[in-house]
Amino acid sequence: MKQMKHLLWGFFGILCVLQVGVIGVQIWSYERILKEGEVYYFNVLPLDPYDAFRGRYVTLRFENANKAPTNETDIPENTSKAYAILEHNENNDSIKEIRFSKPKGNDFLEVNVYSLPYKSTVQQDDASHFVYFSLTFDRFYMREDIAPQAEKLLRVLSGVKVKAKLRVLAGKGIIEDLMVGETSLSHYVLEQ
Amino acid sequence: MSKENYQWLEKELPSWVREELVSEASAQVLLRRYEGEKSSQRSSGIAFSLLGFALVGLGIISILAYNWDELGHLERTLLAIMLLVGAQGFAFWVKRYRSSDVALLEGSGVLWFLMMGASLAIIGQTYHLGGTLSDFLSVWLLLSLGIAWLLPSCGAAFFQIILWTVVWLGSRSDFNVLLDVHTSSFLSPWMIALLACSWLGFYGMQLKRAKEANATLLLSWAIALCVFVVFIVDVGMEAYQIQNMRMTLTVCALFFVIYYLAGKLYLSQGEKAWQRPFERIGKLGIFILLLAHVSFNTEQWLIHFSSHSTHSNGLMITLTLIFGVVLALFIRKEKRVPSEVLVIATPILLFIYGMVQNGAVAMIFINASIILGASWMIFCGAKEEKIGLINQGMLLIALVIWIHFMDANFDLVAKGIAFIITGILFLVLNALIRRRFKAVS
Numbered sequence: 182m183k184q185m186k187h188l189l190w191g192f193f194g195i196l197c198v199l200q201v202g203v204i205g206v207q208i209w210s211y212e213r214i215l216k217e218g219e220v221y222y223f224n225v226l227p228l229d230p231y232d233a234f235r236g237r238y239v240t241l242r243f244e245n246a247n248k249a250p251t252n253e254t255d256i257p258e259n260t261s262k263a264y265a266i267l268e269h270n271e272n273n274d275s276i277k278e279i280r281f282s283k284p285k286g287n288d289f290l291e292v293n294v295y296s297l298p299y300k301s302t303v304q305q306d307d308a309s310h311f312v313y314f315s316l317t318f319d320r321f322y323m324r325e326d327i328a329p330q331a332e333k334l335l336r337v338l339s340g341v342k343v344k345a346k347l348r349v350l351a352g353k354g355i356i357e358d359l360m361v362g363e364t365s366l367s368h369y370v371l372e373q
Numbered sequence: 374m375s376k377e378n379y380q381w382l383e384k385e386l387p388s389w390v391r392e393e394l395v396s397e398a399s400a401q402v403l404l405r406r407y408e409g410e411k412s413s414q415r416s417s418g419i420a421f422s423l424l425g426f427a428l429v430g431l432g433i434i435s436i437l438a439y440n441w442d443e444l445g446h447l448e449r450t451l452l453a454i455m456l457l458v459g460a461q462g463f464a465f466w467v468k469r470y471r472s473s474d475v476a477l478l479e480g481s482g483v484l485w486f487l488m489m490g491a492s493l494a495i496i497g498q499t500y501h502l503g504g505t506l507s508d509f510l511s512v513w514l515l516l517s518l519g520i521a522w523l524l525p526s527c528g529a530a531f532f533q534i535i536l537w538t539v540v541w542l543g544s545r546s547d548f549n550v551l552l553d554v555h556t557s558s559f560l561s562p563w564m565i566a567l568l569a570c571s572w573l574g575f576y577g578m579q580l581k582r583a584k585e586a587n588a589t590l591l592l593s594w595a596i597a598l599c600v601f602v603v604f605i606v607d608v609g610m611e612a613y614q615i616q617n618m619r620m621t622l623t624v625c626a627l628f629f630v631i632y633y634l635a636g637k638l639y640l641s642q643g644e645k646a647w648q649r650p651f652e653r654i655g656k657l658g659i660f661i662l663l664l665a666h667v668s669f670n671t672e673q674w675l676i677h678f679s680s681h682s683t684h685s686n687g688l689m690i691t692l693t694l695i696f697g698v699v700l701a702l703f704i705r706k707e708k709r710v711p712s713e714v715l716v717i718a719t720p721i722l723l724f725i726y727g728m729v730q731n732g733a734v735a736m737i738f739i740n741a742s743i744i745l746g747a748s749w750m751i752f753c754g755a756k757e758e759k760i761g762l763i764n765q766g767m768l769l770i771a772l773v774i775w776i777h778f779m780d781a782n783f784d785l786v787a788k789g790i791a792f793i794i795t796g797i798l799f800l801v802l803n804a805l806i807r808r809r810f811k812a813v814s
């Protein structure tokens with residue numbers, strides 16, 4: 182009976198450590214990306230849905246970040262993971278190509294593949310050998326009152342371009358902020 | 374023993390002692406025998422504690438969902454950790470120093486469970502993490518798996534069952550396609566099924582440990598409703614694919630009868646309707662199924678939606694086997710024709726209904742069966758002086774008449790008059806029976 186009680190307390194401790202550990206590891210890894218990650222800017226189109234637990238956010242549709250070519254001929258079948266090689270450009274940062282083996286360096290991002298090119302088209306060096314994918318992040322949480330205003334404002338001011346400021350480190354990326362020019366989207370909405 | 378029964382016993386015992394039916398010592402032993410259940414498990418304190426902690430937890434989640442952009446990363450992450458560690462610490466304190474206070478134990482479990490979700494939500498919104506709602510709920514489900522067992526807390530298990538059901542629904546790709554939503558979880562269906570073993574095991578333990586407790590009853594309702602939802606979605610999706618409504622309705626009948634019999638045999642926590650979730654859901658389902666077959670148009674409707682030929686499937690065979698087992702156990706226990714034999718016989722009635730080729734004969738068969746079954750209910754109710762059973766039988770007969778009346782091509786005035794007459798007949802009969810019972814007693 183006493184042993185059972187000790188075992189129960191042991192499990193109690195393990196569960197507490199596990200829960201705090203998962204939260205702690207998440208915080209550590211994301212803070213590391215924010216601190217050490219390379220900055221990239223992508224054009225996005227924000228929309229405004231709602232999450233009951235995490236609040237209001239804007240869903241992001243990334244422009245030029247849903248398909249890219251691949252030069253690899255040996256594409257694994259039924260794969261859902263790939264690596265997008267990022268590059269800095271004058272106007273916009275973009276995805277240069279898709280690779281299926283993990284690249285060296287830090288200028289790449291893990292992506293979810295949902296459509297692969299046919300093997301025959303890759304071998305023929307066809308121009309249509311694109312890989313279609315989605316980024317692992319697609320939402321930006323905002324204050325409850327600002328998110329719908331942001332969507333409304335951007336719909337009215339159709340010429341205004343919003344850029345997602347990404348931090349990327351060793352394949353992992355997170356969105357640091359949404360920018361309109363040099364201003365954060367939240368500040369921009371409040372100013373308007 | 375229910376609280377009401379205990380109070381009755383407490384009131385009656387002194388007169389029994391005076392009449393020398395029991396000795397003073399035996400009376401004290403009897404009171405002590407049932408006192409524990411009454412004081413520790415059936416107090417309204419548990420309900421208030423559960424509700425209070427649940428509201429506090431949900432309130433915190435709601436406030437944090439505002440996304441306070443005044444708070445920086447450091448404040449947010451500290452908040453996430455503090456909320457979780459605070460709830461863990463509170464649960465530890467309750468378990469260590471107040472383990473006999475069931476209300477506090479239940480409440481601390483609920484708070485711990487909700488604060489786990491709040492912490493994950495803060496991390497999600499702080500770092501703008503992607504993924505579906507099901508992904509978020511799955512992580513929450515995994516990390517809070519042990520809370521119910523460790524304290525133990527039925528409240529935490531209650532929330533976990535609901536969470537599990539939402540994750541399960543989200544993981545059904547065909548269901549998501551039908552509703553045009555994208556909520557798939559990173560957990561595989563097998564993993565989700567395995568997670569169900571956790572709360573099923575906890576429920577089994579609670580039934581063994583404190584079957585009469587209100588907290589266990591709460592768990593019974595959660596399980597009864599969630600398993601029902603899971604079954605209905607599963608069978609609904611299958612019906613959508615195979616287009617055989619006859620078979621689907623027979624499978625539903627088997628499920629509801631198993632629910633009813635399981636409730637009758639093992640899973641009821643008292644005599645009142647709200648203390649018998651499985652029995653109630655099962656019986657209601659059966660009555661709806663039976664009444665759906667009463668109309669003249671049902672046969673045509675079934676032919677229209679049963680384009681594919683009937684074939685046996687795994688679910689039907691499994692349910693038939695389970696039905697056979699629980700029916701045998703029930704017959705062994707009852708040893709007489711039960712008053713609600715109509716409920717138990719429904720899968721067989723529907724099977725025969727499906728086998729009869731002539732639509733008119735099938736319709737007459739099902740109507741006659743319902744009338745007979747309902748009459749038996751009224752007869753048993755009158756014999757056992759159970760007004761509820763009599764009303765149930767009368768209501769079934771009245772509904773059968775109403776359905777046929779709605780089928781007939783009468784105008785609204787005629788229908789209205791018929792409803793009023795049936796209603797008055799119903800009320801008069803009820804009053805007469807009540808008066809008779811009163812006179813007999």
